[in-house]
Amino acid sequence: MTTRYFGQRIKRNEDPVLLSGRALFTDDVHLPDMLHVAFVRSDHAHGRIVSIDVEAAREREGVVAVYTAADLGDYWQPGPLLVPPPPIEGIVFNARTQVPLAKDKVRHVGEPIAMVVAESRYIAEDAVEDIFVEIEPLPAVVDMEKALEPDAPLIHEDLDSNLAAHVVQTKGDYEKAKAEADVVIRRRFYYNHGIAAAMENRGMVAHWDAKTQHLTMWDTTQAPIAIRNGLAAMLGLSTSQVRVIAPFIGGGFGPKIMMFYPEEVLIPWAAMKLNRPVKWIEDRRENFFATTHERDQIHWAEIALTKEGRILGVKDTFLHDTGAYDPYGLTVPINSQCTLLGCYDVPNYYSEFKAVFTNKTLVTPYRGAGRQHGVFVMERLLDIAARELGLDRNEIRRRNFIPPDKFPYNNEIIYQDFVPLVYDSGNYEPALNKALELIGYEQFVKEEQPRLRAEGKHVGIGVVAYVEGTGIGPYEGARVQIESNGMVNVATGIGTQGQGHFTSFAQVVADQLGVDVRKIRMVTGDTAEFHWGTGTFASRGAVVAGNAIHAAAAAVRQKILKLASQELEVAEEDLELGDGKVWVRGVPDTAIDLGTLAVKANPLRGAVKPGTEPGLEATAYFGPERGATANGVHAMIVEVDPETATVQIKRYVTVHDCGRVINPLILDGQIHGGIAQGIGNAFYERIIYDDNGQLLTASFMDYLIPTAMEVPPIEIDHVETPSPLNPLGTKGAGEAGAIPTGALFAQAIEDALAEYNLEIREIPLSPNRLFELIQEAKAKKGGA
Amino acid sequence: MKPAPFKYHAPTTVDEVVGLLAEHGYDAKILAGGQSLIPTMNFRLAQPAVLIDINAVSELAYIKSNGDGGLRVGALARHAEAEHSRLVAEVAPLVHATMPLIAHPQIRNRGTLCGSLAHADPASELPAVLVALQGRVRASRQGGSRWIAAEEFFQGIFTTALEPDELLAEAAFPPLPSRSGWAIQEVARRHGDFALAGAVAVVQVDEGGTCTAARLVFFGVGEGPVLARQAGAALVGAEPTEQRIADAAALAANNDVPTPHEDIHASSAYRRHLVEVLGRRALSQAFARATAEER
Numbered sequence A: 001m002t003t004r005y006f007g008q009r010i011k012r013n014e015d016p017v018l019l020s021g022r023a024l025f026t027d028d029v030h031l032p033d034m035l036h037v038a039f040v041r042s043d044h045a046h047g048r049i050v051s052i053d054v055e056a057a058r059e060r061e062g063v064v065a066v067y068t069a070a071d072l073g074d075y076w077q078p079g080p081l082l083v084p085p086p087p088i089e090g091i092v093f094n095a096r097t098q099v100p101l102a103k104d105k106v107r108h109v110g111e112p113i114a115m116v117v118a119e120s121r122y123i124a125e126d127a128v129e130d131i132f133v134e135i136e137p138l139p140a141v142v143d144m145e146k147a148l149e150p151d152a153p154l155i156h157e158d159l160d161s162n163l164a165a166h167v168v169q170t171k172g173d174y175e176k177a178k179a180e181a182d183v184v185i186r187r188r189f190y191y192n193h194g195i196a197a198a199m200e201n202r203g204m205v206a207h208w209d210a211k212t213q214h215l216t217m218w219d220t221t222q223a224p225i226a227i228r229n230g231l232a233a234m235l236g237l238s239t240s241q242v243r244v245i246a247p248f249i250g251g252g253f254g255p256k257i258m259m260f261y262p263e264e265v266l267i268p269w270a271a272m273k274l275n276r277p278v279k280w281i282e283d284r285r286e287n288f289f290a291t292t293h294e295r296d297q298i299h300w301a302e303i304a305l306t307k308e309g310r311i312l313g314v315k316d317t318f319l320h321d322t323g324a325y326d327p328y329g330l331t332v333p334i335n336s337q338c339t340l341l342g343c344y345d346v347p348n349y350y351s352e353f354k355a356v357f358t359n360k361t362l363v364t365p366y367r368g369a370g371r372q373h374g375v376f377v378m379e380r381l382l383d384i385a386a387r388e389l390g391l392d393r394n395e396i397r398r399r400n401f402i403p404p405d406k407f408p409y410n411n412e413i414i415y416q417d418f419v420p421l422v423y424d425s426g427n428y429e430p431a432l433n434k435a436l437e438l439i440g441y442e443q444f445v446k447e448e449q450p451r452l453r454a455e456g457k458h459v460g461i462g463v464v465a466y467v468e469g470t471g472i473g474p475y476e477g478a479r480v481q482i483e484s485n486g487m488v489n490v491a492t493g494i495g496t497q498g499q500g501h502f503t504s505f506a507q508v509v510a511d512q513l514g515v516d517v518r519k520i521r522m523v524t525g526d527t528a529e530f531h532w533g534t535g536t537f538a539s540r541g542a543v544v545a546g547n548a549i550h551a552a553a554a555a556v557r558q559k560i561l562k563l564a565s566q567e568l569e570v571a572e573e574d575l576e577l578g579d580g581k582v583w584v585r586g587v588p589d590t591a592i593d594l595g596t597l598a599v600k601a602n603p604l605r606g607a608v609k610p611g612t613e614p615g616l617e618a619t620a621y622f623g624p625e626r627g628a629t630a631n632g633v634h635a636m637i638v639e640v641d642p643e644t645a646t647v648q649i650k651r652y653v654t655v656h657d658c659g660r661v662i663n664p665l666i667l668d669g670q671i672h673g674g675i676a677q678g679i680g681n682a683f684y685e686r687i688i689y690d691d692n693g694q695l696l697t698a699s700f701m702d703y704l705i706p707t708a709m710e711v712p713p714i715e716i717d718h719v720e721t722p723s724p725l726n727p728l729g730t731k732g733a734g735e736a737g738a739i740p741t742g743a744l745f746a747q748a749i750e751d752a753l754a755e756y757n758l759e760i761r762e763i764p765l766s767p768n769r770l771f772e773l774i775q776e777a778k779a780k781k782g783g784a
Numbered sequence B: 001m002k003p004a005p006f007k008y009h010a011p012t013t014v015d016e017v018v019g020l021l022a023e024h025g026y027d028a029k030i031l032a033g034g035q036s037l038i039p040t041m042n043f044r045l046a047q048p049a050v051l052i053d054i055n056a057v058s059e060l061a062y063i064k065s066n067g068d069g070g071l072r073v074g075a076l077a078r079h080a081e082a083e084h085s086r087l088v089a090e091v092a093p094l095v096h097a098t099m100p101l102i103a104h105p106q107i108r109n110r111g112t113l114c115g116s117l118a119h120a121d122p123a124s125e126l127p128a129v130l131v132a133l134q135g136r137v138r139a140s141r142q143g144g145s146r147w148i149a150a151e152e153f154f155q156g157i158f159t160t161a162l163e164p165d166e167l168l169a170e171a172a173f174p175p176l177p178s179r180s181g182w183a184i185q186e187v188a189r190r191h192g193d194f195a196l197a198g199a200v201a202v203v204q205v206d207e208g209g210t211c212t213a214a215r216l217v218f219f220g221v222g223e224g225p226v227l228a229r230q231a232g233a234a235l236v237g238a239e240p241t242e243q244r245i246a247d248a249a250a251l252a253a254n255n256d257v258p259t260p261h262e263d264i265h266a267s268s269a270y271r272r273h274l275v276e277v278l279g280r281r282a283l284s285q286a287f288a289r290a291t292a293e294e295r
């Protein structure tokens, strides 16, 4: 092999089209006679629909149709349960899924009630103002704790409470461990994880071709195949009559894998009914109400330790807000439950949660997907324990890291992929050591910090560790095919939302086939090209699709060798591949280029041997037995101005282990983006509902995502502990950056404000909240 | 997020503008940089029937020095021009220093100084700067124009003394006398956000270092720029020691500034606290400038 791309920091194949504005996004699809949609959405969090008057809207010039639930007939159905509950003993799960248009009741602000189809979006929005919906308001269920009180109003009246789920998972015997402990620490924690706020909102364009009886839909989904299968079933079509294309997408982050959004059900239906192409592009305001959130949990957590700081056990009970419906099952709270244990050898664990319905937007995974919440609780418990025991924060972590010889490590609880949570591999201490070295921990703590403190500066350092369950099943597939011109086509079912698939996947193929990485044409997320698979989520693209592509490319390599050995009359072992050619080792004159070979593999006349498959093409699938566990350490130095309660990040260091790295440049980018979102989550972004269930943060004036000015340069290093669960040895990396940042902020700010003895038990923070915490600490100090 | 229907006019002279204002008055809005108006129209919070776009009125596009050594800024002068203007840096260093605090470069490329004044957002920097410097604005209507002093111009949240048929044609920022100093301080959630609270100080000292004038103005904490008269008065006639400055800032926070409002980003208590901290920091910096240099 002449080149090896795996592990190379090469630039992305897709960037020229993306950066020059030539890539196709859903809103770039313009079709003749296309209609535009706007929705009437509920202004009330909870209420009974008394009447809907659409007459004036129907009469407005340029309006083609107005639909309410009544107009949908049998097509009106609650959405599918996307993720059924995992097989956990004693689990309670009440599935209540979203509906296309609210019928009798509205259950959150922004729930769609009526759909206007018009000649332009402007007219559609004018017509929305013509529609009068009378709603009899019901008391809104906003507070998670109050939602479960016996007299709480019921969101789903066929249930006898607002309980969506109740799950208990245990390992060992926590109570016994507690009885033997020297120290037990118990605290209440609050974590709110906000919204994805992808740069591109959701959108879809549906085109029904009545002559060919074929439906095409461009959709900003992370799961085009599942959307196609579902749409075909709902619309009474065969899957071969439906093509779903997920073109370039300006960020997915999880909410775009939720399905079916009401709009995804309605837009293709309207296109068929009206026999005209129909487009709906979500605007930013709608995005805040109508695209799923992740939001908050309240934890009551307890850790039992020996006086040396060894963890004997952890107990955690928490409430999880699932919003008005729960089509995505329990992925988020199960992730919190399973990620809480982190990098640590915890012999006894009791974890119980209740998911509750509230009159708020639905909660589904968003980058990190509940892992943040768990990591925050565990890292905070360790920090508090270290203080209590007079131990260094890094030392307490070291003493509890799972040692490298204990892998695979069984946590004995069920993970989101329905199988026991077993860490495949890991080596945690080197990551910690590297991070400490990179940020200059010793020097900072011993010299710099005392010096700066003497100058009156409030500087602090934080160091936290985490794991990330990644690369879960069930499976993905891919097809690799060499064209007669030597180009290589690769198709896989997962969609792409900026992860660099066109490059990292191409690298895997290029290595197998010995071709230039730029000669590989990737297609992702188009059901006409590949129609088996599940989607891009849970940091699984590089692991699951990556290994499927690797297997397909390896199979094509075998076909090349076989055919070339016949053509050149030598044994396969004597052949070499490179530069898009195959030749007899040591005899470069014999080289045949792969395009020529592809032509030979597809004879137009004559006979072939029985069993011959045409072309240099192969399809392969990969499904891991379970997920691969990545890990990392983040460290940060901050300066706090205690007078204004503002925080400045001085340095940010990440050491990351996601097994073997395909492209470090792309990996760094993934981590940068994750950290930016983590910083937003920790200090800027917060979803706020008032007591009536009104969303107060429904624009970027109020929901503050960090800009380039708030995100510091990030220093990254790696440890590589390959996963034994897949041939490439990869683990996922998509969510890593975002996971530990909240815990890191809390620790670093406490350190910077050491004189006030703060204990931060909540995320997000803000200058206002920090001001309050400082005031409380001052009052305590003054009072004591 | 599409605006409601409206009629659009793009006049090229001030005469045409005031003519259109006379005709449409209450139904019309001037469109300058559009950085505040367009978002409110897209949210349909503002639904003006008529837009009068002044972007083609070239006679309003100027920043020039006034006869008195101060600055005159026409209605089409953009924030970015003031930010990069040597004249502004020399003649009105406070205005110059304020520009980077207003929004982001892209917004400053379109937004206008006069638009900021006419919009009168209580969290906006420029109205406070105009009050601190005792500047004025000129309002034009069909048949004439009038000058309005800053303190009379700002009348409340998004409310000014401008009549519906008047154009804010230009603003005048007077020069700083010798031995004077200035400062602007703010706390915003992110770079470029409207301030949670901010303070502008303009002070003057005599040869002996005694304070002869002090104007401390806050933004983001009231219904418009809040001039702290008691704090200013407490400083005049004495040497501005650290203690006196701190006392004046406390006086401003406790007496001059009415109870600040509360919103999702800041409680009233936090805003009041910031008034004191930022008032003190602005005064200290302004006095340091006043004593340090012979302006």
Ligand SMILES: Cc1cc2nc3c(=O)[nH]c(=O)nc-3n(C[C@H](O)[C@H](O)[C@H](O)COP(=O)(O)OP(=O)(O)OC[C@H]3O[C@@H](n4cnc5c(N)ncnc54)[C@H](O)[C@@H]3O)c2cc1C
Binding pocket: B029, B030, B031, B032, B033, B034, B035, B036, B037, B038, B075, B101, B102, B103, B104, B107, B110, B111, B112, B113, B114, B115, B116, B118, B119, B121, B123, B124, B125, B126, B162, B166, B167, B168, B169, B192, B193, B194, B195
């Ligand atoms: C993200 C963002 C952040 C921002 N941050 C800040 C900030 O930190 N500080 C700050 O001060 N501003 C901020 N702004 C507002 C920005 O500075 C605006 O540009 C400015 O407030 C208005 O100027 P404009 O020229 O864009 O006015 P327009 O948006 O065109 O008009 C605003 C209003 O003033 C009226 N108007 C404008 N010019 C005249 C005139 N000559 N005569 C009569 N009426 C007139 C209009 O009719 C309209 O009602 C921000 C804006 C954005 C989008």
